[in-house]
Amino acid sequence: xxxxxxxxxxxxxxxxxxxxxxxxxxxxxxxxxxxxxxxxxxxxxxxxxxxxxxxxxxxxxxxxxxxxxxxxxxxxxxxxxxxxxxxxxxxxxxxxxxxxxxxxxxxxxxxxx
Amino acid sequence: xxxxxxxxxxxxxxxxxxxxxxxxxxxxxxxxxxxxxxxxxxxxxxxxxxxxxxxxxxxxxxxxxxxxxxxxxxxxxxxxxxxxxxxxxxxxxxxxxxxxxxxxxxxxxxxxxxx
Numbered sequence: 081x082x083x084x085x086x087x088x089x090x091x092x093x094x095x096x097x098x099x100x101x102x103x104x105x106x107x108x109x110x111x112x113x114x115x116x117x118x119x120x121x122x123x124x125x126x127x128x129x130x131x132x133x134x135x136x137x138x139x140x141x142x143x144x145x146x147x148x149x150x151x152x153x154x155x156x157x158x159x160x161x162x163x164x165x166x167x168x169x170x171x172x173x174x175x176x177x178x179x180x181x182x183x184x185x186x187x188x189x190x191x192x193x
Numbered sequence: 194x195x196x197x198x199x200x201x202x203x204x205x206x207x208x209x210x211x212x213x214x215x216x217x218x219x220x221x222x223x224x225x226x227x228x229x230x231x232x233x234x235x236x237x238x239x240x241x242x243x244x245x246x247x248x249x250x251x252x253x254x255x256x257x258x259x260x261x262x263x264x265x266x267x268x269x270x271x272x273x274x275x276x277x278x279x280x281x282x283x284x285x286x287x288x289x290x291x292x293x294x295x296x297x298x299x300x301x302x303x304x305x306x307x308x
Contacts, residue, residue: 113295115296117299122301123231123284123286123301123302124299124301124302125237125286125288125297125299126299127296127297127298130295130296132295171236171237175295180239180242181227181239181297183236183237184236185235185236186235186236188234
């Protein structure tokens with residue numbers, strides 16, 4: 081069975097600072113995909129960043145980057161220069177086949193002015 | 194990215210009635226769509242995988258006779274909550290997978306309140 085664990089229910093960060101959200105997963109699969117999704121108060125799920133497990137290079141999308149440690153089964157999200165609009169729930173997700181996603185429990189991020 | 198719409202965005206119904214939620218893939222044909230349920234301050238729970246032209250695949254613990262899914266066309270999947278009860282009150286989200294890509298695109302969700 082695949083599991084995704086987010087151990088930080090809630091985090092806060094000052095505007096313009098950097099914050100890291102943790103995610104670990106458990107799987108016996110070798111080829112899979114990892115994602116971070118953002119769910120703002122509107123509740124619309126938005127893709128933040130994705131990582132293919134076969135790629136060693138960490139994915140980066142503007143202010144968002146990941147630290148993917150395959151052996152440790154860790155997939156953390158770093159948000160640099162935090163903005164007020166980054167306030168949201170962040171979900172880590174895992175997918176390996178049949179397009180079935182497994183989501184973590186989420187981390188609520190509050191960006192303070 | 195792909196655009197997914199849901200209708201209605203919110204609905205209030207009486208206990209015992211049935212409610213239909215529509216999920217549309219607006220800019221490409223989706224052979225597979227997903228239905229999730231999300232309780233307040235919780236994660237998304239996959240309910241079922243909707244397959245165009247065939248029966249939906251339900252996750253363990255989800256009553257298929259309670260949550261009827263129909264995927265009659267490549268752009269539309271519907272979720273019908275039959276004989277709704279207050280415990281069915283939740284936020285329901287659908288998604289699809291763009292062909293050739295790995296990410297899911299989510300609809301804006303439907304808030305169901307059963308009185």
